[in-house]
Amino acid sequence: MASLASCIFCKIVKGEIPSMKLLETETIFAFMDIGPIAKGHCLVIPKHHAAKLTDLPDDQMGDILPAVKKLAIATGAENYNILQNNGRAAHQEVDHVHFHIIPKPAEAGDKEGLIIGWPTQRNLSKDDISKIFEEMKSKL
Numbered sequence: 001m002a003s004l005a006s007c008i009f010c011k012i013v014k015g016e017i018p019s020m021k022l023l024e025t026e027t028i029f030a031f032m033d034i035g036p037i038a039k040g041h042c043l044v045i046p047k048h049h050a051a052k053l054t055d056l057p058d059d060q061m062g063d064i065l066p067a068v069k070k071l072a073i074a075t076g077a078e079n080y081n082i083l084q085n086n087g088r089a090a091h092q093e094v095d096h097v098h099f100h101i102i103p104k105p106a107e108a109g110d111k112e113g114l115i116i117g118w119p120t121q122r123n124l125s126k127d128d129i130s131k132i133f134e135e136m137k138s139k140l
């Protein structure tokens with residue numbers, strides 16, 4: 001399993017940094033987030049070290065979503081967000097792939113859980129979207 005000596009999440013997987021472990025399989029590890037933004041906020045990570053999702057080999061991904069689903073159920077939350085940040089500009093602080101499970105109580109407003117600002121200033125025309133669509137399709 002690829003690991004990076006200086007990576008805090010690799011250290012958590014190896015038990016070199018303590019964590020509140022929730023789940024473990026051959027390829028994933030799940031634990032409570034140390035800086036929760038909601039009650040029950042936890043993380044699922046692949047054991048394989050990869051900075052971004054696009055760096056993670058496909059054969060290391062299979063257990064992630066089932067674990068995310070189990071944990072979301074375990075929080076007991078009716079409403080929740082699954083968040084996965086990639087790169088500094090996209091708010092990634094720890095450079096080891098991780099999926100956040102973040103409960104969002106119905107009455108929380110901006111006091112608990114994820115606060116999403118959905119930018120409406122990007123007025124892409126249908127033509128623009130169509131061009132991007134063709135470009136993306138050509139890379140698949």
Ligand code: 5GP
Nearest residue numbers: 008019032033034035036085091092093094
């Ligand atoms: P990011 O902003 O990279 O998507 O989120 C990183 C998350 O990792 C943050 O929510 C932060 O609280 C959590 N975190 C950072 N260091 C540690 C740690 O040493 N232990 C645990 N359990 N969580 C951590």
Ligand code: ZN
Nearest residue numbers: 007010049096
């Ligand atoms: Zn790592």
